Amino acid sequence: GAGVSQSPSNKVTEKGKDVELRCDPISGHTALYWYRQRLGQGLEFLIYFQGNSAPDKSGLPSDRFSAERTGESVSTLTIQRTQQEDSAVYLCASSLDGVLDEQFFGPGTRLTVL
C-alpha cells in the first residue's frame, strides 16, 4: 500500500501570502500529525488529529497557523500571511491508532517564503 504523501513537494511564496499544504495519510490510520523542521534543526510538533478532531493544538506557533482534517483522511495545514520565519520543511505523519503507535512520515513540503 501507499505511504504518506504530501503536496506540493516544494512551495515558494511571497511574504504575506497564504499557503495550503496537503497530507494524505496511510489508509486506515486514525491519527495524523504535522511537524515543522527548520534547516538543521529538530522536528517541532505542530498539531495532532485523532480522527477529525485535534486534541492537541499546543504546537501551533501562532494564530496564522490552522489545520483541518476531513473524512478521517486528508489534512490541510494553512499558513496565513506567511512570514520569512515560516520557511521550513513541513512534515506529516500518520499512525494506526494513537500517539503510542509508530508514526510513518511523508516526504515533507519544503516551504520558502521570500
Place this chain on the structure above:
Amino acid sequence: KNQVEQSPQSLIILEGKNCTLQCNYTVSPFSNLRWYKQDTGRGPVSLTIMTFSENTKSNGRYTATLDADTKQSSLHITASQLSDSASYICVVSRNSGNTPLVFGKGTRLSVIA
C-alpha cells in the same frame, strides 16, 4: 520539563567503523522510546522502539539500548556504511497529557570512505 537531549550533535566516522549515539531524556510518564533515521530530504523512518521493560533491541546493524533508571538510551551502529549517513532522532512517548511525543534534535552522522 519534558526534554530529550542527544549527543553528539554531529559525528564523522570512516566507513566500516562502529559508533554510538546517545539520548538522555527527562520525560514522564514514560511510555516508549524510538530511534528514527532521517535521510536528507526525506521523512524520518523508524529503526527501533523500546518500552520500559526492554533493555536492548536490534535491527540489523543497529542496536538500541535503554536504561529506564538513568533515563538514557543509546544507538550503536556496527560496521558503518556510506548509506548510514543521516540524522538519527530519539523520540520519547508520554503516556498522557499534552505534547505526547518529545523529539530530540538529532545527531547528524556522516560516514566517509
